[in-house]
Amino acid sequence: MSHSAKPVFSCTDVHVWIAEKEVVKGVDLAVSAGEIHAIMGPNGSGKSTLANALMGHPAYTLEGTVELSGEDVTSLSPDEKARRGMFLAFQYPVAVPGVTVASFLRAAVAAVRGTEVPVREFRKELLARMEDLEMDPAFAGRYLNDGFSGGEKKRLEILQLLMLKPRFALLDETDSGLDIDALKVVAEGINAAASQDVGMVLVTHYQRLLNYVRPHVVHVFMDGRIVRTGGPELALELEERGYDWLETPATAGGA
Amino acid sequence: MASRAATGATLPMLALEHVAELSSVAGEDRALLALRNQARELLTPLLLPDRARHLWRYTDPTRFLPDTDPTDLTPTDVGPTWRLEEPLSVAGLLAGGALRVVEMDAQARKAGVAVEDLHHAKAAEMLGQAVPPGHGFVEDINTAAWRGGVLVRVPAGVALEHPIRLRVVAGPLTLPRVLVVAGEGSSFEIIEGHVGGDRSVGKVLGVTEILVARDANVRYGLVQRWDPGIVGHLTARARVAAGARFHLSLASFGGSTFKADVGAYLAGEGAEVETAGVAMGGDQQHFDHHTEHIHEARKTSSNLDFKVALTHAARSTYTGMIRIARQAGGSEAYQENRNLLLSHDARAESIPELEILTDDVRCSHGATVAPIDPEQLFYLQSRGLANLQAMRVIVYGFLDQTLARLPQTTRERIEALVAARLHTE
Ligand SMILES: Nc1ncnc2c1ncn2[C@@H]1O[C@H](COP(=O)(O)OP(=O)(O)OP(=O)(O)O)[C@@H](O)[C@H]1O
Ligand SMILES: [Mg+2]
Numbered sequence: 001m002s003h004s005a006k007p008v009f010s011c012t013d014v015h016v017w018i019a020e021k022e023v024v025k026g027v028d029l030a031v032s033a034g035e036i037h038a039i040m041g042p043n044g045s046g047k048s049t050l051a052n053a054l055m056g057h058p059a060y061t062l063e064g065t066v067e068l069s070g071e072d073v074t075s076l077s078p079d080e081k082a083r084r085g086m087f088l089a090f091q092y093p094v095a096v097p098g099v100t101v102a103s104f105l106r107a108a109v110a111a112v113r114g115t116e117v118p119v120r121e122f123r124k125e126l127l128a129r130m131e132d133l134e135m136d137p138a139f140a141g142r143y144l145n146d147g148f149s150g151g152e153k154k155r156l157e158i159l160q161l162l163m164l165k166p167r168f169a170l171l172d173e174t175d176s177g178l179d180i181d182a183l184k185v186v187a188e189g190i191n192a193a194a195s196q197d198v199g200m201v202l203v204t205h206y207q208r209l210l211n212y213v214r215p216h217v218v219h220v221f222m223d224g225r226i227v228r229t230g231g232p233e234l235a236l237e238l239e240e241r242g243y244d245w246l247e248t249p250a251t252a253g254g255a
Numbered sequence: 256m257a258s259r260a261a262t263g264a265t266l267p268m269l270a271l272e273h274v275a276e277l278s279s280v281a282g283e284d285r286a287l288l289a290l291r292n293q294a295r296e297l298l299t300p301l302l303l304p305d306r307a308r309h310l311w312r313y314t315d316p317t318r319f320l321p322d323t324d325p326t327d328l329t330p331t332d333v334g335p336t337w338r339l340e341e342p343l344s345v346a347g348l349l350a351g352g353a354l355r356v357v358e359m360d361a362q363a364r365k366a367g368v369a370v371e372d373l374h375h376a377k378a379a380e381m382l383g384q385a386v387p388p389g390h391g392f393v394e395d396i397n398t399a400a401w402r403g404g405v406l407v408r409v410p411a412g413v414a415l416e417h418p419i420r421l422r423v424v425a426g427p428l429t430l431p432r433v434l435v436v437a438g439e440g441s442s443f444e445i446i447e448g449h450v451g452g453d454r455s456v457g458k459v460l461g462v463t464e465i466l467v468a469r470d471a472n473v474r475y476g477l478v479q480r481w482d483p484g485i486v487g488h489l490t491a492r493a494r495v496a497a498g499a500r501f502h503l504s505l506a507s508f509g510g511s512t513f514k515a516d517v518g519a520y521l522a523g524e525g526a527e528v529e530t531a532g533v534a535m536g537g538d539q540q541h542f543d544h545h546t547e548h549i550h551e552a553r554k555t556s557s558n559l560d561f562k563v564a565l566t567h568a569a570r571s572t573y574t575g576m577i578r579i580a581r582q583a584g585g586s587e588a589y590q591e592n593r594n595l596l597l598s599h600d601a602r603a604e605s606i607p608e609l610e611i612l613t614d615d616v617r618c619s620h621g622a623t624v625a626p627i628d629p630e631q632l633f634y635l636q637s638r639g640l641a642n643l644q645a646m647r648v649i650v651y652g653f654l655d656q657t658l659a660r661l662p663q664t665t666r667e668r669i670e671a672l673v674a675a676r677l678h679t680e
Contacts, residue, residue: 055637058629082639090637094630098652104638107648111639143652160638 006070008033008199009086009168014064016046016053016224023049025224027064031168031199036190036213038235039203041221042243047203048091050221051172055088056081068168083112085167089157089174091203095145101156102126102140105163112164129162132192134185150177158189168199175202175209187212207239220246267317269301270324271399277326281402286379294388294398303392309608310391313572314514314543319393319488321428321458325400335451337422341664344417344443345370345407349431350424350451352403366413373404373432382434385464385492385520393488393514397430397462404432407445411438411468418444418664425451425459425485433463435475437499442472444662449489452482452509459487467495469523474502476665477517480672481509483538490516497523497552504661505532505561506669507542508676518547518576521555521583531660532561533669535650535676536569536601547576548590550583559590562657564650565601576608577618584615594624595653597646647677 007030016024023046031037041047053060056078066074068084076084096104105126110116117125127137133155145153154174161169171190175183190213194200202215210232218234219226220243227246228234274295278288304311337348337357346358347370354372373382386394407419423431435445447463459481467473477491487510495501501519519528528548536542548557563571577588594603605622627649635645654673658666 052633055633057633077642078633078636079639079641079645082637088637090634094628094634096631096635096649096652098655099648104635104648107640107644108635108638111641111644164638 038215087166087169091172273326281374369408376406401432415443444474446476463491465493474662476504493519507534568600587617590620
């Protein structure tokens with residue numbers, strides 16, 4: 001699908017178990033710099049499980065290989081992956097009371113960039129990115145996700161994406177629960193990141209987002225597998241026909 | 256740990272042979288000696304509290320019995336030097352059974368602030384007002400045998416710009432006594448810091464009383480950061496008069512076994528008490544904190560927020576008493592204790608105790624004991640924070656709202672200690 005460039009992210013034959021249950025049953029993906037992939041699939045099919053396990057969630061058992069720019073990172077901890085340029089925007093970001101957005105982001109930026117950014121410079125950058133996302137600067141002083149509305153949490157995930165500047169980002173339903181203005185703002189953030197050569201995978205249920213963000217590749221995810229891969233037109237087809245017509249994994253098509 | 260506690264066969268021993276000699280060598284008046292003897296009487300014979308009684312259910316009382324006679328006069332150690340880092344009204348050092356006034360600034364001197372050796376301060380009539388003989392056997396041992404004491408008296412109407420700091424240094428056996436007398440309408444911050452132990456074994460049985468007159472505003476901090484060998488019991492009680500405010504900050508870090516009994520009597524109409532505390536334990540540390548907010552008068556209000564974070568195999572028990580007397584209608588009292596467990600082996604218990612004798616009150620309490628949330632950890636780690644750093648951030652967050660309640664200097668001090676503690680884990 002992509003050009004000759006080495007993918008910023010790839011995974012091969014990934015299986016994920018939660019306790020004894022196999023939820024992800026063999027997934028291959030390869031994402032190049034600046035490329036946007038969309039993953040669409042029914043509720044409970046295992047999309048978030050895949051995303052969390054790829055990031056290294058300790059509750060999941062992952063088999064297969066995960067690579068970032070050709071480096072095998074399968075057994076690395078989440079923070080090691082983050083420091084190598086991987087990012088996950090959570091479907092359900094957790095609250096951390098008592099920790100302000102600004103102090104948390106400063107620590108995260110220092111960890112990921114491997115160097116402390118001077119406070120003044122950091123504040124300037126943070127406020128600029130918040131302005132891009134039309135966020136009230138007061139959010140910098142609020143506790144992380146604590147009492148945030150659904151839409152505010154999603155904006156904060158994108159703010160983190162823009163501040164941490166990963167090479168590869170997995171966005172798990174970052175468009176869910178957004179009003180139309182917020183959706184546009186978030187889409188602009190995603191496009192901005194893509195134009196900076198970030199490779200991206202968007203897990204989404206809605207064609208709506210894809211009106212603003214044009215994916216290069218669309219995957220259909222069902223029952224723990226990618227059952228079909230196509231271009232943007234596949235998303236439109238799903239919008240029209242649902243998932244029923246794709247029922248059997250045997251119909252899975254490659255690109 | 257092997258139990259070295261006395262078994263049923265051998266009765267615990269307590270020798271207090273030289274009370275009169277201790278008192279006369281220290282130059283005390285007869286009233287003070289009488290108070291010592293009164294406490295000593297209560298200890299003869301020595302009846303240890305019933306372990307079934309709530310206050311002693313979690314900690315063996317024999318751990319606090321002195322191994323030698325505390326009234327036996329031993330040569331006085333030279334106290335360590337103390338480098339002052341911030342502007343203070345008064346700095347007083349209690350070490351080796353003696354008081355040294357290290358600092359007294361011009362404002363405090365001009366205002367008539369008194370910092371005196373309690374042995375000859377002629378303050379017997381004020382001693383025992385907040386912790387009277389019979390309060391408990393540990394406090395009685397202190398009252399009978401304390402050595403090294405300080406009276407801090409701030410005259411009526413005086414508002415001190417800088418805080419008062421007291422530093423109490425633990426030796427092999429230390430029985431310090433502190434009496435703070437806040438005059439009507441006075442306002443000041445006072446921090447009592449407990450340090451020392453030199454990594455050796457030692458015992459500390461300390462008692463502090465704070466008398467807060469009408470309309471005064473006292474911010475008192477009790478900061479315990481002993482070396483690991485110390486077994487200690489600290490009692491602090493305030494008596495708060497009408498219209499006065501008392502803020503108690505509690506911070507517990509050190510020692511191997513630490514039992515604290517802190518609180519206040521809201522004795523006059525409209526008195527307000529706020530307690531904010533943090534405790535951080537690790538290794539095999541055993542903490543047992545008890546707080547009491549005792550409402551004796553109408554329209555009094557108290558609030559308590561106590562947070563405990565534990566690592567390794569540390570243990571913590573918290574019992575929080577709110578008592579509202581029949582005549583204390585129109586009062587309100589709130590209490591919250593939260594415990595964060597950072598390891599599988601850490602254990603915490605939290606027991607609220609309410610004795611409310613009137614219907615005309617507003618009162619609530621809450622307690623939680625929870626391990627660190629793995630989803631929070633994963634979230635922070637996914638943003639590049641290594642496991643340990645992520646834990647630190649979560650602990651900071653956990654403590655933050657409580658630390659935010661502390662008065663300025665106390666807060667800075669305690670935050671620095673929290674940070675130091677987190678970075679040694
Ligand atoms: N911690 C867990 N314990 C038990 N089952 C789990 C756990 N996490 C996920 N599952 C199960 O795994 C399956 C896949 O869940 P997942 O959240 O990955 O689906 P999804 O495709 O992201 O769905 P949605 O579109 O609703 O977000 C579901 O059946 C879910 O109940
Ligand atoms: Mg999901």
